[in-house]
Amino acid sequence: MTDKIISVKNLVKKFGTFTANDNLTFDVYKGEIFGFLGANGAGKTTTIRILCGLSSPTSGELKVAGFDVYRDAEKIKKNIGYMSQKFSLYEDLTVTENIQLFAGIYGISRKVRKEKEAELLKKLNLEEAKNKLIGGLPLGWKQKLAFSVAIFHDPKIVFLDEPTGGVDPVTRRRFWDLIYEAANNGTTIFVTTHYMDEAEYCNRVSIMDAGKIEALDTPANLKKMYNAKDMDEVFVKIAR
Amino acid sequence: MLPMIFGIPLLQMLILVYAATFDMKKIDMVVVDKDLSATSRELIAKFEAIPFYNVTGTIFDVKSADEMLLKDEADIAMVFPNNMEKNLIRDNYAQIQLLVNAIDGNSAQLSFSYTANIIGEFNKNLIAEWKGIPKFAPPSQVKITESYWYNPELDYKWFMAPGILAILVTIVGMFLAGINLVREKEIGTIEQLNVSPIKKYQFIISKLVPFWLIGLFDLAFGLIIARLFFNLPIVGSIFLLFSFASVYLIGVLGLGLFLSAISESQQQVMFISYFFLIIFILMGGIFTPVESMPHWAQEVNRINPIFYFMRIMRMIVLKGSGFSDLIKEFLSLLSLGVLFLSLAIWKYKKTT
Numbered sequence: 278m279t280d281k282i283i284s285v286k287n288l289v290k291k292f293g294t295f296t297a298n299d300n301l302t303f304d305v306y307k308g309e310i311f312g313f314l315g316a317n318g319a320g321k322t323t324t325i326r327i328l329c330g331l332s333s334p335t336s337g338e339l340k341v342a343g344f345d346v347y348r349d350a351e352k353i354k355k356n357i358g359y360m361s362q363k364f365s366l367y368e369d370l371t372v373t374e375n376i377q378l379f380a381g382i383y384g385i386s387r388k389v390r391k392e393k394e395a396e397l398l399k400k401l402n403l404e405e406a407k408n409k410l411i412g413g414l415p416l417g418w419k420q421k422l423a424f425s426v427a428i429f430h431d432p433k434i435v436f437l438d439e440p441t442g443g444v445d446p447v448t449r450r451r452f453w454d455l456i457y458e459a460a461n462n463g464t465t466i467f468v469t470t471h472y473m474d475e476a477e478y479c480n481r482v483s484i485m486d487a488g489k490i491e492a493l494d495t496p497a498n499l500k501k502m503y504n505a506k507d508m509d510e511v512f513v514k515i516a517r
Numbered sequence: 518m519l520p521m522i523f524g525i526p527l528l529q530m531l532i533l534v535y536a537a538t539f540d541m542k543k544i545d546m547v548v549v550d551k552d553l554s555a556t557s558r559e560l561i562a563k564f565e566a567i568p569f570y571n572v573t574g575t576i577f578d579v580k581s582a583d584e585m586l587l588k589d590e591a592d593i594a595m596v597f598p599n600n601m602e603k604n605l606i607r608d609n610y611a612q613i614q615l616l617v618n619a620i621d622g623n624s625a626q627l628s629f630s631y632t633a634n635i636i637g638e639f640n641k642n643l644i645a646e647w648k649g650i651p652k653f654a655p656p657s658q659v660k661i662t663e664s665y666w667y668n669p670e671l672d673y674k675w676f677m678a679p680g681i682l683a684i685l686v687t688i689v690g691m692f693l694a695g696i697n698l699v700r701e702k703e704i705g706t707i708e709q710l711n712v713s714p715i716k717k718y719q720f721i722i723s724k725l726v727p728f729w730l731i732g733l734f735d736l737a738f739g740l741i742i743a744r745l746f747f748n749l750p751i752v753g754s755i756f757l758l759f760s761f762a763s764v765y766l767i768g769v770l771g772l773g774l775f776l777s778a779i780s781e782s783q784q785q786v787m788f789i790s791y792f793f794l795i796i797f798i799l800m801g802g803i804f805t806p807v808e809s810m811p812h813w814a815q816e817v818n819r820i821n822p823i824f825y826f827m828r829i830m831r832m833i834v835l836k837g838s839g840f841s842d843l844i845k846e847f848l849s850l851l852s853l854g855v856l857f858l859s860l861a862i863w864k865y866k867k868t869t
Contacts, residue, residue, distance in 0.1 A: 329712045333868050350868060351714055359712040363705035382713045 280307040281340075282434055282465050283328065288337035290323050297323040299488035301337070305434075310456065310466040312476050312496075315485030316516045321469045322362065324485075325436050328467070329359050342433045355383075358427035358435035358464075362442065366423055368412035372403055375411060376426060383430035397425050417448035421455060428459050435459065437468040441475065453478055473508040482508070484515045491515045521693075526685055526735045530742045533681045534674050544628045547591040548575045549582045554602035560613075560639055564595075567635070579616075586618045593617050593628050675750070678743040679830035680803040685739055686762065687769050687823055688794060690732040694773030695786045698724060698865075703782060711867045721862055725770050732766040733759060752837030758830070761843070764850050765826045771857030772822075778864035797823040822853050 283305035290298040297320040305311045315321045326332040328341055330350040339346035342356040366375045373394065380390040398404045401421050411419060420440060428435050437456075441449045453475065460466050468479070476482050476496060483493040492499055492515055496508055505511045546564060550557050564570045573591060576582060582594035596614035605611035615632055619625035701707040710720065736759070743749040751758075773790065780786035800807075800814060801823035807815060818824040825846045832838035840847070 330868055331708060331711055354712055354714040357712065359709070361705060361708050363708070365705040365709040367706055368704070379709075379713070382710070382715050 281305070282307045282342060283467070284338075284340045285324075285328075286338040288324070288327065288339060289335045290320075290327060290332070291335045296488050298327070298334075301490055303483055303490060303493055305465060305467060307433075307465055308460065308463055309480040310460050310468065310478065312479030312482035313467060313469045313485070314471075314476055314482055314512060315469070317471075319485040319516070320488045321485055322438055325359075325438050325467070325469065329357060329436055330354055356433045358430070358432040360423050360427045360435070360437045360440050362438045364416075364419055364423060366411050366419070366426060369410060371410055372398070372407045372414075372422060375422070376429065379426050380429060385430060393429065397429070401425060417444050417451075420444055420448070421452060424452065424455055428464060431462075432464065434465040434467060437466065439469050439471065441470065441472065449475070473512055476508040476512070484512060486516045522689070522731055522735065523738070525689060526739045527742060529681060529685050530678070530739050531746065534677045534743070534747060543571055544569060544593060544631065545571050545573055545591045546632075547573050547582050547585050547594045549577065549579055549594060549596040550575050551577060551599045552597040552601040554597075556602040556605060557597040560595075560597075560636065563635065563639055564632075569631070582616060586616060589618065589620075591618065592624070593632055595632070674747040675835060676831070677803075678747055678749050679834045680827050682736065682739040682743065683801075683823060683827045683830045684798055684803065686732050686736050686766065687797070687826070689735050690728055690766050690769040691773040691776075691790050691794065692787070693728045693731065694724065694770040695777040695780075695790050696783055697728070698774055698777040699780050699783055699786045702777075717862055717865060717867070721774065721858070721865065724774060725767070725858075728770050728773075729763070729766050732769070733762060736762050749834065751834050753833035753839070754837075757840060758833045761826070761829045761833070761847065761850065764847070764854055765822060765829075768822050768850060768854035768857045771854060771859075771861045774861035775857055775864055778861055778866075797821050800824065801827045803827060819849070820853065822850065825850050825853075 281304045283303075285304070286302050288298050288301040289296065299320075301324065313321055313324070323332065327334050327346065328339070330346065330353055334346065341353045344350075344352045344356075346353065367378070370378065376394050376397070377390065380394075385393075398407050401418070403418065403422065406414060406418070411422070414422070424435075424437070424440060427437075441452050444452065449472070456466055456468070456478075468475075470476065479496065481493065481495050482499060483490050484499075485491065492502070492511075494502065499505075499511050500507065503511045503514050505514065548561055548564075550561070561572065561575065565572050573585075579594075579596055582591070582596065585591040586594060594616040596616065598612060598614070601611045601613070613636060615629060615636075617625045617629045698707075701710070740749075740751065740755075744751065772793070776789050776793075777786045780789060800810070800818055800821055802818075803823075807818060807824060810818075829843055829846050829850075832843060
């Protein structure tokens with residue numbers, strides 16, 4: 278775990294006079310599950326959007342998947358997957374149509390797509406619903422599908438912005454099974470969450486408050502450092 | 518979506534073409550007969566026999582006739598003075614007065630000249646004197662024989678149908694393109710596209726082509742309706758018409774995409790599109806000839822795509838103009854298309 282896949286140095290992002298990201302510096306290593314925690318409005322989504330190339334940083338040095346964020350944003354996009362807070366597959370297309378659309382955009386051949394599509398539908402138990410409009414599916418199914426579509430092109434890194442918001446505990450557990458599976462296949466996971474039990478599943482966790490990273494370590498070390506029995510307590514102590 | 522694509526053209530063509538007409542359908546006439554003679558009765562009977570005229574009644578004082586004009590109960594009042602017939606027989610000369618409701622100058626002109634014509638035919642010795650509010654120059658005494666080219670039956674529907682169709686194609690194209698992109702912003706799917714390696718031009722093309730096809734389809738659909746319902750003759754080449762429409766639509770869709778690229782919500786893009794559409798439509802010459810607009814307005818029309826397309830539609834459909842007659846319009850449409858599309862590509866940003 279020494280290969281840096283994301284390296285951020287002195288990242289600053291300002292919106293007018295408001296500083297959303299105040300001098301962030303951190304690295305993410307290849308293959309790890311990196312938890313990016315913080316209270317609402319701490320600046321997590323801003324950072325994710327910058328790393329994905331949706332937003333440009335005000336200053337700082339950033340490298341994602343070996344490419345510079347300023348110069349090679351489009352090359353980065355080939356190597357990442359992204360799942361936003363807002364569900365963002367096409368609700369008026371069917372399950373298969375959504376898969377076809379995004380596979381097409383990433384230039385996946387028809388043959389490969391068909392194989393992976395069949396495998397995916399089976400894994401998610403969506404075979405019967407494959408010709409249904411996504412708009413009619415339960416939220417939990419949608420989230421799992423959105424994740425699967427985000428990693429359909431086997432990206433090096435996948436960014437998940439509160440992927441399990443509003444989902445029941447059982448589905449959340451299933452969702453994390455999918456995350457582990459992707460991580461085992463070598464995909465680096467960059468995930469934000471509000472659920473502290475989920476933070477325990479991460480290899481390393483950073484906790485943001487008011488635009489700054491206050492802590493960054495493994496969950497075990499953080500608990501020791503803050504003398505807390507679980508991540509919940511760690512979080513409350515930092516984000517107070 | 519589907520009802521929009523079929524419903525809008527159908528309704529617009531059927532309702533607007535019939536409604537937006539300057540044809541005189543009916544003239545309400547009130548008669549002030551102070552003479553009560555055989556001549557006056559004969560002339561009244563003549564008007565009553567014309568289905569075009571609705572003679573609402575005969576009264577005896579000009580004041581009530583004035584009031585009826587004021588209340589819009591009559592379009593025209595015909596006044597026979599005392600002793601008209603007597604004067605006519607004795608002096609071979611008599612006067613009839615026509616009072617015209619000129620709130621709408623156009624139709625006042627028309628109803629006056631129709632009526633004056635009929636009276637003139639009735640008896641060349643009766644000289645009509647007319648008084649309008651406001652006063653017009655008296656009609657010319659030169660006898661003119663007309664022959665109407667390109668629309669020999671002076672069917673207003675033939676003139677309006679291509680114009681309405683031009684507007685329709687514009688509205689459908691501009692709104693669909695505009696709403697579509699901004700809707701993706703609202704529901705968030707645009708983000709999913711923006712994190713993908715999709716190229717700008719690929720994105721714009723994928724947004725353009727479907728609406729381009731829908732626009733052309735609506736044009737074909739509208740032409741069929743016009744053909745079936747109004748018997749619209751299509752004198753020129755249909756191929757040429759669609760070639761022009763193809764170029765035109767690129768500009769319209771480009772403008773729609775540009776507006777949606779700078780808008781954040783559907784309301785906003787609707788509002789801005791509406792603003793441009795109203796100006797483009799009213800200045801484009803559907804109701805009023807562009808030649809009689811002030812000079813500055815004609816200059817503004819240089820960047821009005823509807824102005825060119827309206828001309829093209831009417832010239833190809835009604836006159837059968839060929840490409841060589843329309844080179845100027847073609848080049849203008851082409852440059853506007855390039856301009857609007859470049860603006861759209863320039864303003865669509867994957868990174869904010």
